[in-house]
Amino acid sequence: MTETRSLMTKKIIKVKADMPIQLAYDEMKSHGIRHLPVVDHTGKLVGILSDRDVQRAVHFRQVNEIEQEMTFNPHDTVETFMSWPVQTVDENTSVADLTRMMIEMKISAFVVSGGNQYIKGIVTTDDLLKYLLELLSSTEATKGMPLKGLFWAGL
DSSP states (O other): OOBGGGTSBOSOOOEETTSBHHHHHHHHHHHTOSEEEEEOTTSOEEEEEEHHHHHHHOEEEEOSSSOEEEEOOTTOBHHHHOBOSOOEEOTTSBHHHHHHHHHHHTOSEEEEEOGGGOEEEEEEHHHHHHHHHHHHHHOGGGTTOOHHHHHHHTO
16 A cells, blocks of 8 residues: 655745745745745744735736736745645555545645644645656556546545
8 A cells, every 4th residue: 555655745935924925936836836834933834825825915917918927015024825734644645545634625736744733744735746657657457447546446
């Protein structure tokens, strides 16, 4: 049985709740990620910021007839737009259970937590899709099997 620990990203980029939303957006963009765990001044997990959350903070300014400029209110912080409470899973959660939870809860990321709100990693739908792709490309048994049958058979 494959567990969440084998899929999760362990090198975590976190942001503080009181950080300006513009800086959090810049972090996402520079690292090519869509989810940032949010911590308070003690390092405790207090939320998660997704690209959808950031979209709510964006303001557009018309530069000319064709161009728009994306801006943020300099007083808006991550805390204002983050999602909470954060959905967490244990690193021992099976990939099948993780997938079920993502589908049922309609969320695209779980923070993998240890004790006392310690962050061990993050696992996203992208991680699950990469895992599925590895399965599809690594097994000869899948040839000719419909994708739906393959995917749901493992759950």
